[in-house]
Amino acid sequence: MRKDQNLGEYLRMQGVSRRGFLKFCSATASLMALPPSAVSQVAEALATARRPSVIWMSFQECTGCTESLTRSHAPTLESLIFDAISLDYHHTLQAAAGHGAEAAREAAMEENKGEYILVVDGSIPNGNNGYSTIAGISNHDMLIEAAENCFAIVAVGTCAAFGGLPNADPNPTGAVSVSEIIKDKPIINVSGCPPIPVVITGVLAHFLTFGTIPELDALGRPVAFFGQNIHDRCYRRPFYERGQFAETFDDEGARKGWCLYKLGCKGPTTYNACATLKWNQGTSFPIQSGHGCIGCSEPRFWDKGGFYDPISAGQWGSRDALLGAAAAGAALGVGSALAARARKKKAQAAEEI
Amino acid sequence: MNTEAMSLQDFRGKLREMSVDTPGRDLTDEDRVRRAKKAFAQKLNGHRAVDMDTCLQCGMCAEACHFYEATQDERYAPVYKFRPLRRFYRREMSPMRWFYRAFTRDITVADLKEWQHLVYDACTGCGRCDMICPMGIKISAAIRVMRHGLAGAGFVPSEMRIIRDEQRDKNTLFGVGAEQLRALVERLGAQGINVPLDREQADVMLLTTAIEVLLFPDAFAATAKILNKAGANWTIRSDAFEAANVGIITGDDPTMILAIKRIVEKASAIGAKTVLMPESGHAYQTLRWEGANEMGEPLSFDVISIPEFVAAEIKAGRLNLKTQTNGASVTYHDPCRLSRKGGVTQQPRDVLTAMGLEVRETASNRRENYCCGGGCGEFVLKSAADLRQKAFEIKKHEIDETGADAVVTGCSNCRVNLMIGADNSGWRTPVTSLVETVAANLAD
Amino acid sequence: MTLLEFASGPGLQWALWIFVFGITWRVVGAVFLLSRKDISKPRHTNTISAGLGAVWSRSSPARAFEKKIRFQHVTGYAWHFALFISVLFFAPHILFFESVLGFSWPHLPNTIILITAIVATAVLIALLIRRATHPVQRFISNADDYISIFVVLVPLVTGILAFTHFGARYETLLAVHLLSVEVMLIWFPFGKLMHMIMTIPARFQAGTAFGRRGVKA
Incomplete structure (x- = not known):
């Protein structure tokens, strides 16, 4: 794809029909919670959008986020959109290597100064910079350098957004999120471990359409995708209301598809689009497949108690501590x-008439 | 029987003559508060502590109190009547006193003055509130501690102070002492009623009260007749006949213990197996339930009330009663200290039924019975006259509702109070005593 | 640490420590004041059963009183019943208790819990209004009475909000709910909520005292 080619031309070249394209546009518009009247606007904007330059940096990560995006079993419009951006640097996907790759990155940064989008997956080791380096440059330094002239940063995955697994207790590398290092650029957190692919492309589509940052929640996540919790949208919700719960993973309740609350489902405290968009082209999502939500799109999900502990379980502390409190109370x-009683005795002894 | 009773009017005149401002102890304000607290501390034990710590302040007790019901004055809610004690407990004795002290006001002389009215004028210690409390708090016991504290602080009302001092210092009440008893015994002897006075040995030692000697000598005579009829080996001692205990009424421990001691020592000395209490609720309560505890050792004799005695004698076949066939009906007024504080509720009814009388129950009866309105020494207080009358009206109403021909009671204090109430309101229903009713129906 | 993590972790632990510490402090401190043994000759000697009887019988007023206190009688039952159903038979609550007690019991459908919780809240508000307006109750009330109602009312309201996901994000509502419960636990030993514990010994001692005199408490 040529750099001056717009997205509409490119998609037509790839054999995507007008009908297919509009279908994608309306899906994108609905994802972004836009009214139906906005579909044509989206279509027009997308068709004429110039390909933005994207620099993708991977730090302490597992490549799961990239896999999520690229391992769809059939080519999709989302992946085509992804192809349509000018992905000027991506460790995993680029053909170039070594100094050539770094040179391409520097060239793209120079060429698109102030306009390129920086996508980050993976957390940044802030304890010892030596934990993760690329071409001898620490993640920390590379992030600061790349962020300096970017238009906005998209932190893809829970690691980049909130620190993720590397940040889990005891956090040996001192891993932190992008937002803990970069304070002066707009950061869009697309959390999830991994994020839903369509959510990643949806955010990029928003850029292409409006050239602006989408509305974000308190954790910097696009409200269009992270505005509602899994529990509220879960198809098993009626079983919760009726008090029908699976008690184990192999009981009658589990077979009947009852609510997984008692098995530790974190749906009520997890904000993501899994229950509506689902995964693998809308095939299923964890709860549908019989496992409770583990809350992977929430900060520190790894450290918030066991995945199989119900949300309402509290940490009561040790029995000994409670017994100690009782003993102290009894002593007092x-x-x-x-x-x-000594006072009473004294009062009784003092006979004054 | 004609035993030359003092008329009710004369007795009321005697009460009216009592001074309302005899000089009390000359104490400074600080002294009074200190002494009240000391007295509170003496009486606070685990039971009272649990009660204080459990109160929900639900206010239900107000609904049981005749003084609240009669006036709708919220200060008469029983829970409020022990408020200073609760404050003292919270500030100085409770486990969490260090915490509560920051939020609880200390008691002042002004409080003590205010509560003098609430716990002497507006409480007869009848304990009806104890029966309604959903937490089982013995409110009347807490109010008794209040009287104890006020007595310690020198806040016993004047009239009560007069009779307390009389009992403590002269061993007489309303001027009734050994001499007056002897005179009564002589008058009865002249009528053929033998009273074995001052025997050195007897199985049964009978007590009486100044009220009986003055106002209800017929009741005393009736008791003597019953004892004679039952063939009891009995006596009454001119040096220890007074059953009433002004000490417990005022909250004055030394006087209470002194009065108990006089009886206990004499009863032991003459080898009495039974001390028979006259128709006096508080006297029964005092000796029966407090006697051993105040003396610090179990009593060497049984303490029984007249209704218990008569019922037992009938059951044992030693006493035969005539059965009325005229269809007369009575209602029995349960004296609080016999019924809910003494457990004597069935016996008087059994006795009345044994005489063929129809016993009609008031709406509130037995352990829930309404107070006569003047118990616990209240009938001597002029400041409480209005309150008493209002409370009496409740009792009167319940009695009227039964349609009974007469009220029978087992307490001369209740009796005198009902009579005063009737006198004030022109109420005509006769008020009589159980023992007199029994004596009138003794079979040959 | 998020608010919810604090509420279900250290916040809960501290609240429980204070709760347990305060309860033993107050119960032991009151009972250990001790009372002189009653040596008067008892009319009835089986005082234990009389005490236990009173624990039961004081749950309902004597006939002569019932009419006068019907409002409190009925609302009292409605309140406690609705509260206990809501607290003890809501599935998430049972999971909460199970996490310390190690055992669980059957739960009720959420719809029923929602109803009982709303009933409990409504009754408690009615009782609060009564306390603030009834001549006797208003007169005798102190801060403890209002604080104790308040610290129980807030968990109920936040619980209903959390249950219905109304007003804020669920985890915030849940955290606030837990925190309000913790405030209640902390207040519990210091105020009159202690009646939950003290009712038994208080009624028992009344039962034994009346029982030995041959009076039904």
Whole structure:
């Protein structure tokens, strides 16, 4: 694809019909919670959009986010859109290597100064920079350099967004999220471990359409995708209301598809689009396949108690501590009673008429 | 029987003559508060502590109190009547006193003055509130501690102070002492009623009260007749006949213990197996339930009330009663200290039924019975006259509802109070005593 | 640490420590004041059963009183019943208790819990209004009475909000709900909520005292 070619031309060249394209546009518009009247606007904007330059940096990550995006079993419009951007640097996907690759990155940054989008997956080791380096440059330094002239940053995956698994206790590398290092650029957190592919492309489509940052929630996530929690949209919700729960993964309730709350489902506290968009071209999502949500799109999901502990379970502390509190209370009680009894004795002894 | 009773009017005149401002102890304000607290501390034990710590302040007790019901004055809610004690407990004796002290006001002399009205004028200690409390709190016991504290602080009302001092210092009440008893015994002897006075040995030692000697000598005579009829080996001692205990009424421990001691020592000395209490609720309560505890050792004799005695004698076949066939009906007024505080509720009814009388129950009866309105020494207080009358009206109403021909009671204090109430309101229903009713129906 | 993590972790632990510490402090301190043994001759000697009897019988007023206190009688039952159903038979609550007690019991459908919770809240508000307006109750009430109602009312309201996901994000509502429960736990030993514990010994001692005199408490 030529750089001056717009997206509409490119898609037509790839054999995507007008009908197919509009279908994608309306899906994108609905994803972004736009009214139906906005579909033509989206279509027009997308068809004439110039290909933005995207620099994708991978730090402490597992490549799962990239896999999520690229391992769809059939080519999709989402992946085509992804192809349509000018992906000038991506470790995993680029053909170039070594100094050539770094040179391409520097060239793209120079050429699109202030306009390119920086996509980051993976967390940044902030404890010892030596934990992760690329071409001898620490993740930290590379991020700061790349962020300096970008238009916006998209933190893809929970690692980049919130620190993710590398950040899990005891966090040996001192892993932090992008937002903990970069404070002066708009950052869009597309969390999830991995994020839903269409959510990644949806955010890029928003850029292409409007050239702006989408509305974000308190955690910097696009409200269009992270505005509602899994529980509220879960097809098993009626079983929750009726009090029908699977008690184990192989009981009658589990077979009947009852609510997984008791098995530790984190749906009620997890904000993501899994229950509506689902995965693998809308095939299924974890709860549908019989496992509770583990809350992977939430900060520190790895450290919030066991995946199989119900949300309402509390950490009561040890039994010994409670017994200790009781013993201390009893001791104070006896002490105060003894003092009061001494006072009573004194009052009884003092015979004054 | 004609035993030359003092008329009710004369007795009321005697009460009216009592001074309302005899000089009390000359104490400074600080002294009074200190002494009240000391008295509170003496009486606070685990039971009272649990009660204080459990109160929900639901206010249901107000609904059981005749004084609240009669006036709708929220200060008469029983829970409020022990408020200073609760404050003291919270500030100085409770396990969490260090915490509560920051939020609880200390008691002041002004409080004590205010509560003098609430716990002497507006409480007869009848304990009806104890029966309604959903937490089982013994409110009347807490109010008794309040009287104890006020007595310690020198806030016993004047009239009560007069009779307390009389009992403590002269061993007489309303001027009734050994001499007056002897005179009564002589008058009865002249009528052929033998009263074995001052025997050195007897199985049964009978007590009486000044009220009986003055106002209800017929009741005393009736008791003597019953004892004679039952063939009891009995006596009454001119040096220890007074059953009433002004000490417990005022909250004055030394006087209470002194009065108990006089009886206990004499009863032991003459080898009595039974001390028979006259028709006096508080006297029964005092000796029966407090006696051993105040003396610090179990009593060497049984303490029984007249209704218990009569019912037992009938059951044992030693006493035969005539059965009425005229269809007369009575209602029995349960004296609080016999019924809910003493457990004597069935016996008087059994006795009345044994005489063929129809017993009509008031809407509230037995352990839930309404107070006569003047118990716990209240009938001597002029400041409480209005309150008493209002409370009496409740009782009167319940009695009227039964349609019974007469009220029978087992307590001369209740009796005198009902009579005063009737006198004030022109109420005509006769008020009589159980023992007199029994004596009138003794079979040959 | 998020608010929810604090609420279900250290916040809960501290609240429980204070709860347990305060309860033993107050119960032991009151009971250990001790009372002189009653040596008067008892009319009835089986005081234990009389005490237990009173624990039961004081749950309903004597006939002579019932009419006068019907409002409190009925609302009292409605309140406690609705509260206990809501607290003890809501599935997430049971999971909460199970996490410390190690055992669980059957739950009720959420719809029923929602109804009982709303009933409990409504009754408690009615009782609050009564306390603020009834001449006797208003007169005798102190801060403890209002604080104790408040600290129970807030968990109910936040619980209903969390249950219906109304007003804020669920995890925030849940955290606030937990925190309000913790405030209640902390207040519990210091105020009159202690009646939950004290009712038994208080009624029992009344039952034994009346029982030995041959009076049904």
